Amino acid sequence: MPHRTIRARRFALASAGVLSLALVVTACGGSGGGTSAAPKDFTYLSVTENTTTRTALTTLSKSACKTENAALPLKVETIPQAQLDQKLQLLAGQDALPSMFAAGNAPALTKQLAKGGKVADIEMELERLGVLDQLEPAAVSTIKALYGGKLMALPYEYNIEGIFYNKKLFQENGIAVPGTWDELLAAAEKLNAKGIQPFSASGAQGWPLTRLISGYLYRSLGPDALDKVDAGTAQLTDPEYVKAAEEVAALGKKGYFGKGVGSIDYDTAMNQFLTGKSGMFYMGSWALANIADPKQNKIGAENVGFMPFPAVKGGKGSIDQYPSNIGLAVTLGSKTFDDKTGAWVSCIAKNFGSTALKDHGTITGFKVNTPVKDSSEVAGTVRKTISSSKQNVLWFEALFSTKATTLSNTSAPGLVNGSISPQKFMETVQAALGSQ
The missing domain is CATH 3.40.190.10 (Periplasmic binding protein-like II)
Incomplete structure (x- = not known):
């Protein structure tokens, strides 16, 4: 990804909440219960500005996660980051949030969606799938610090x-x-x-x-x-x-x-x-x-x-x-989280860290399970620091x-x-x- 694009995304994150949550998720008061049809695709709603995550997922769909993709094809949709909050609230009101989506521009929106039962219990699901240990402890600490002690996002990026x-x-x-x-x-x-x-x-x-x-x-x-x-x-x-x-x-x-x-x-x-x-x-x-x-x-x-x-x-x-921060957070919808979605998430947890580092030089909050040569000594220092860190701050x-x-x-x-x-x-x- 061009560094200017990375930078634009970072600034949105670094200012943490610069975009106002003007709309309230009025339709999120329910329990999130009920039944819904099994998803036909593993749909990921990404912000237009972030090309790295969706490119790495596409790579996985053709390699390490080929089997999971055959069972539930990856489908990527994009939206400008400035329009993200409004789009998520609209989809939540229609009970139509995708399998995976870029979280709101501030933690408050994701918390509201979770309160309404719209966001999957990520920690429970990862533990059930046996891949919770694929997240770096420091990344987990950061996510929980942002989301009131709960693991409400995946660390596709970790800084x-x-x-x-x-x-x-x-x-x-x-x-x-x-x-x-x-x-x-x-x-x-x-x-x-x-x-x-x-x-x-x-x-x-x-x-x-x-x-x-x-x-x-x-x-x-x-x-x-x-x-x-x-x-x-x-x-x-x-x-x-x-x-x-x-x-x-x-x-x-x-x-x-x-x-x-x-x-x-x-x-x-x-x-x-x-x-x-x-x-x-x-x-x-x-x-x-x-x-x-x-x-x-x-x-x-x-x-x-x-x-x-x-x-x-x-x-x-x-x-x-x-x-530390996790970039623009990515979370999972509760309605579409079935066994096929779980298989995709499990594959991502095991392979995304290596793919993002190898192909994009991006450090994530996932373990790097396939050896990847660091671009420089300082890059190796940072990665080792992340792996050894247990408690981070905001x-x-x-x-x-x-x-x-x-x-x-x-x-x-x-x-x-x-x-x-x-x-x-x-x-x-x-x-x-x-x-x-």
Whole structure:
């Protein structure tokens, strides 16, 4: 998939809820019981922007899942992501959701569909099929964090976030990989003193900056820091939460993001890092596609390292708790889940991880059961990290309302350029949360 298409999809995810759930699934109040005719096809409703998942499924239908496809042919339908929520609500009201479909643009819609009995009990079905262990524990942890403790989606895509760094610049300047926040600040200062921009970041998007706030919160207050805000037992305006915003604002005040960070878009930030103009770049593992592209990566994939967000002295969090997401989630309809559908799901669970990695370089939340050579050392590092991770966390706006998400992203540049104080930034976002 072209990296621009990947990026467009990522942004929809990264903003987590930018599209409003304006319509209510009024027809989902039933139990989901009753009988329905056996499906004639294994229908997958995909968003137009995501070509990877449907291409990999098509490959499986002609190879590892050929038998399952003969019994229940794969049928792919597409719809623009901007129209997805309305389409799902329409189909739910008609009791006509397909076998498998791209979930709503925010977890709230899928939860509503599940409450109405429209979504299959995925954990129960996978356990019954004997393939629950084919999902990486970290991916399961992420899905459950998004969906109120329930496994309501399949991890056709799985991304972790951390800091990519220029190994050559680190070595030339005598910098060891930082393990703590203080060490990260020292590394940034050393690079800055040599005239090297410490961090690349897209202020135009906003979320690459707010990810640093949540990273600090998770390390200082623990993995439930933002769950407490969502539950109302803590507020972003509490001193220990404002402290995180202060730390990120200080990076900007020291010039560590370079000049004009508020106007820097995603492409430019990526280019700064891949051409050696910056030493570090906080980003998700989807950036591996850019790193593997020699036309974009002028420093060489061999010179890119990956490290977790560092520990905060005295903090309650752990550096092996990585912020993560599953892209645009995919879930399963309850009405069409029969034995033939189960056979397809079982085959997918066993084979999708290898196929997606081999053919598309995409890391998923499924086990890779057929050995696949990684595109680079850093890609191997990320994949091993995912396999060994047991508990992951979400991102800053993951549980926010649409309004709070928008305000967070648009206010982030002001936080690092000094036009908005840390206290005011947190007050603005908290006020939006209070009105949801």
